Amino acid sequence: MSWALLGVGVVAAAAVFNAYIPARLRWLIVPGFFAAWLTIELALHLLIGGAALVTWLALAGGLSDWRGGLGLGLCVVAGGGLVGLYLRSRGGAAALTEFYREAGIEAVGEVPRFPRSHIAIPWLTFHRRDVEVRRGVPFCEVAGQTLCLDVYSPRAPGRRRPAIVQVHGGAWFLGFKEYQGIPLLTHLARHGWVGFNVDYRLSPKATFPAHLIDVKRAIAWVREHADEYGVDPDFIVVTGGSAGGHLAALVGLTAGDPEYQPGFEAADTSVRAAVVFYGVLDLKNRKYRGLLERVVLKVRYAEHPELFLRASPIDRVHAGAPPFLVIHGSRDTLCAVEDARRFVAALRGVSHAPVRYLEMKGAEHAFDIFASVRTVPVIEAVERFLAAQHRDYLASMAASTAASVVESTVADAVANAGTNAVAAETAAAFAAGSAQAPAT
Template identity: 50%
Template sequence: MPHVLLAVGAVSLLLAVNARRPRHGAVLLVPSFFAGWLTIELAPHLLVLEVAGLAWTAAAGGLDGRAGWLGLALGLAGTAGTVATIAASRKTLVTLRDSGVPLDLDPQKAPPYPRSHLVLPPLCLIPRRGVRVDRNVVFRQEGRLRLKLDVYRPKEDGRLRPGLMEIHGGAWVIGDKREQGLPLLNHMAVQGWVGFNVNYRLSPRATWPEHLIDLKHFLRWYREHAEEYGADPDFLCVTGGSAGGHLAALVALTANVPKFQPGFEDVDTSVQGAVTFYGVYDLIEPGALPIPFGETKLLQKYVMKRSFAEHREVFAEASPATYVRADAPPFFVIHGSHDSLIPVLEARRFVEKLRDASDSPVLYAEMQGGQHAFDVFPSYRTARVVEGVERYLTGLHRQYVQGKAPSVPDEVDESVG
């Protein structure tokens, strides 16, 4: 039993160290990410397991040998690291306020994210009370191609409501509308929004720019069918994470670019705001990684299906940073400081470039201690970020209704529900 306690303590410490200093090497990158992701966003649950594991093995004779005492010491150090991880997530509220998001509001006007979801994360998969979900709505059908979406909206009918487009991540090769954005879409629907969780063709079957073209087809569909689901066809914001963050930024910055909407060039594909999570924004300039993102095997072989060296201009066309402009819509960029898949420098560079060019507000929130894909779980950090995003977007919609130019919302005095 002493060696069991040693193993439990060693694993606890390794998880804590990896959460703070994730590995970036080719061999350890993926396992380090998954271990850090689960450790950070489920830290309270992990802490309970660690304490229970140490206590049980110690009581069962784990301290009968020197190895057990060493394991206990390692385990206590690991649990201290887990507590530090929890403390870092508690800084999320301060980070959001510093970025300009208004969160000191009357809870009756802005109900908080349900705390039950923090205790039992699987609850986020279930539509919240007052929310109806229309699943597998076909928005593009051409031959054998059938692209679908899920609609999250209030059960009660009312006036036309603001719309939100959610684009899932998955490195452009995996992912589905059933897996991502659920905490945000449920919360937005409770607040009176209509959310559209949209699928698009994935690589290697799809080749760039087919992913973006599919999403532009949704915008076309939205203009024609939004009112059927209680949404305002003239007001839509876009959000997404990782590859979805990359595509959401492109959707926001390439409005009405004919190349990306073949056959429906006359359709207005603009959006009124963008919230991007841990996205890739520049495929051609190195900085976040030793090589440009465009040079990675994933992009060259499976997504772009072109050589970076020979077709650099195509990779530039797929970079949101290429399209920053004065009339860009408002942006809220969110990234984790401990992101091991897309280092935080990627977001910092994009925000700086966008702020230099855009006349609209550009908010940036850097989640201290946050890993990639932190918002998949309804953790404390996710709850605060979801509330902040809702408040920010509600402020943008209020300005739209009042006919004001977009600015950083300094208050939200009414809900849209």
């Protein structure tokens, strides 16, 4: 048992150390990310579960020699580190407060709130009884492959609801729509939204911009089937994380671009807002270049830099972009937080629409996969941001309708006034003619 206790202590200490100081060696980056991600977002669970395991090992004789004592010491140190990670996760309140202040929206939202029970039992995130899910709905067939989407909607029927298209991540060559974006989609469905979690062709078989074209096909499909799913075709937003964040950002920045709509150039692929979670926003960054050259774009940056520029959201910013919300973790080991900051600054410099930024202190990549003390308030903030965009849209529609009614009323009044004037003139002429006529 002393060896077991020592092993638990070594693993716990290594996991916590990696969460604070991520691995930098190339071959350790991906496994280091997974270890850090789970350690950070499940810090409280690991602390409670680890304490129970260490107590059991100690009572079973694990402290019979120096190995057990060393293991216990490492577990105590790791436990202190887990407490620090948990407190840091809760420390995002300051960033959220600043976000609400800057966006001019209320921090206290409407009911229903995100279920806090899902923080204690994270797998409940994927089993929501209050949300209807239809899986595997085909939306297009391209290159011999049928692409599908999953629909998340309120159980009660409705019409002209706001819609959101979710794009999964996975470095453009893997990923599963069934396990990404679920906290946001289910929370929005409880607030009356309809969500569409979409497939797209993956590399290395697919070459960019095939991925982007497929997402735009999905948006066009949602508009075509708006009545069937109770969606307002004039209010669709897009979101995604990591590679999906890259694609979501490009969707927001390239509406109607015929280069990315072959065969459906006339389709409306515009969106009312884009929410980008820890996206890849500058493809010129050396961090991604090897993967992009070999697997995604399949050209060398030195030979075709223009292709990397056209595929980089930071190089596609323009004044007509829709409202953006960019969310990134300060400790993201896979996608550079510096790129997110530069993208926001570049977009704010030209866009006429709001550009919001929410940087979560200590957060790793993919922190929103399941409910946690960090994920839940972020998801609620996104819902309130999008609800504000929807309210503005409804207000503008109401104002436009009122203006049309006034214009129509004025036009009718003018027409009626003209008709009355003609009638009066005719009557006067008839009366005058009658007076001059000879008596019979």
